[in-house]
Structure formats: C-alpha cells, structure tokens
Amino acid sequence: MVRPYTMTGGRTRPEPEFDLIALVVGDVDVTPELPVGPEQAALLRLCRANALSVAELAAETDLPVGVVRVLLGDLLDAEYIRVSRPVPPALLPDEHILQEVIDGLRAL
Numbered sequence: 001m002v003r004p005y006t007m008t009g010g011r012t013r014p015e016p017e018f019d020l021i022a023l024v025v026g027d028v029d030v031t032p033e034l035p036v037g038p039e040q041a042a043l044l045r046l047c048r049a050n051a052l053s054v055a056e057l058a059a060e061t062d063l064p065v066g067v068v069r070v071l072l073g074d075l076l077d078a079e080y081i082r083v084s085r086p087v088p089p090a091l092l093p094d095e096h097i098l099q100e101v102i103d104g105l106r107a108l
Contacts, residue, residue, distance in 0.1 A: 016076075017069070019086055020053065020054050020065065021054070022086060023083070024057060024081050024083055025050075025051045025084070026080065028044065030048070036080070037071075039061065040071050040074065042061050043061060043072065044080060044081070046061070047081060
C-alpha cells in the first residue's frame with residue numbers, strides 16, 4: 001500500500017484545477033518507455049479507449065479524487081492527455097430560449 005502523498009510527490013493541488021465532470025482522453029499508448037508511474041499508467045489505459053470524467057477515473061482506479069487530479073495535472077503537462085472542461089453555467093442557453101424552441105417544435 002502506497003500513501004497518497006507519495007504518489008503525488010507531496011503535492012495536494014493540481015495545476016490546472018480539474019472539475020469532477022471534466023472529460024479526459026488519453027493521447028498516447030502506454031509503453032514501457034513512457035516515464036510514468038503505475039497509477040498514471042492505469043489512468044492512461046482507462047482513458048485511452050474512451051473519454052472518462054475525473055470522477056469516473058477516480059472510481060475505476062480506487063484512488064482519492066485529489067490524487068487523481070494531481071496525477072492528471074502531470075499527464076496534461078507532459079501532453080499525454082487532453083481535457084475537455086465543462087461549459088460554465090453562464091454560457092448555457094437561457095431556460096426561456098429553450099422553452100421557445102420546444103414550443104416552436106411542437107407547433108410544427
């Protein structure tokens with residue numbers, strides 16, 4: 001059993017901060033030449049096949065979310081993953097506009 005602070009090198013805050021619903025996609029295949037630890041290799045294997053959220057990666061690897069965020073920050077710095085951040089609520093369509101679209105579709 002490895003302590004979480006050992007996996008993250010004592011770091012507790014990732015750069016950049018990851019939302020739980022941010023989608024992670026792996027850009028590289030895991031090979032022996034890749035300079036990553038076993039936890040990071042597991043994260044890369046999981047998100048290589050399809051996009052997974054940070055929360056899903058934490059659940060699949062049975063690691064604390066904080067540890068997963070720090071490890072993902074390292075992978076992002078190395079350009080081994082891509083992260084799609086969720087749309088901020090301020091940029092989502094207004095409920096009034098959506099209701100007008102629904103009403104327009106019903107009128108067809």
